[in-house]
Amino acid sequence: MKKDTSKNIEQKRLTPAMEDYLEAIFNLDKEKRVVRVKDIAKALAVKMPTVTNMLKTLSKRKLIDYEKYEYIELTKKGNRIGKEINRRHHVLRSFLVDILKVDPKKADEEACEMEHAVSPSTLDRIVDFMEFLQFCPRTGSGWLENFDEYRKHGQDPEKCATMMKEFSNEFKCAIEIKKDEGGFDGAQRS
Numbered sequence: 001m002k003k004d005t006s007k008n009i010e011q012k013r014l015t016p017a018m019e020d021y022l023e024a025i026f027n028l029d030k031e032k033r034v035v036r037v038k039d040i041a042k043a044l045a046v047k048m049p050t051v052t053n054m055l056k057t058l059s060k061r062k063l064i065d066y067e068k069y070e071y072i073e074l075t076k077k078g079n080r081i082g083k084e085i086n087r088r089h090h091v092l093r094s095f096l097v098d099i100l101k102v103d104p105k106k107a108d109e110e111a112c113e114m115e116h117a118v119s120p121s122t123l124d125r126i127v128d129f130m131e132f133l134q135f136c137p138r139t140g141s142g143w144l145e146n147f148d149e150y151r152k153h154g155q156d157p158e159k160c161a162t163m164m165k166e167f168s169n170e171f172k173c174a175i176e177i178k179k180d181e182g183g184f185d186g187a188q189r190s
């Protein structure tokens with residue numbers, strides 16, 4: 001069977017809603033043996049006819065197998081997308097909760113919005129940055145400059161330690177100067 005005729009429809013960009021469905025089916029598929037329309041409706045808090053409509057669209061795009069009607073299976077391509085959206089969701093959620101300390105419930109909702117906008121390569125950078133924060137925790141103006149190097153060459157604990165020491169000394173000096181000038185307290189606030 002030739003696929004050329006339906007190629008255009010398959011290659012059109014997916015909408016956030018489509019991606020959410022694929023993610024939900026991917027997750028349900030991991031939890032249960034068979035995924036039914038009502039499971040998806042429950043997971044996404046939508047009505048069954050809404051699900052049925054979307055499933056038709058996804059089926060046309062060859063992202064799910066929906067011929068049997070009874071239960072829904074992702075095609076290889078659908079599975080790949082569902083898995084990727086799921087990965088983005090977890091990375092973004094973790095970034096919001098663990099780094100930015102956003103309330104977990106809010107983070108979950110926001111991750112679900114952001115996951116459709118962010119590209120895989122940017123997401124990889126976020127993952128790297130989260131690691132960087134853990135392996136090279138420091139502050140100071142030169143710190144972020146090392147992120148690029150970290151991405152290219154990976155962890156270098158010794159370098160991190162040296163930089164940390166250097167920064168700590170700089171910081172101590174800065175505190176001393178501030179103290180002489182009348183202290184940190186309230187100086188920068190407006």
Ligand code: MN
Nearest residue numbers: 020112113115
């Ligand atoms: Mn989403």
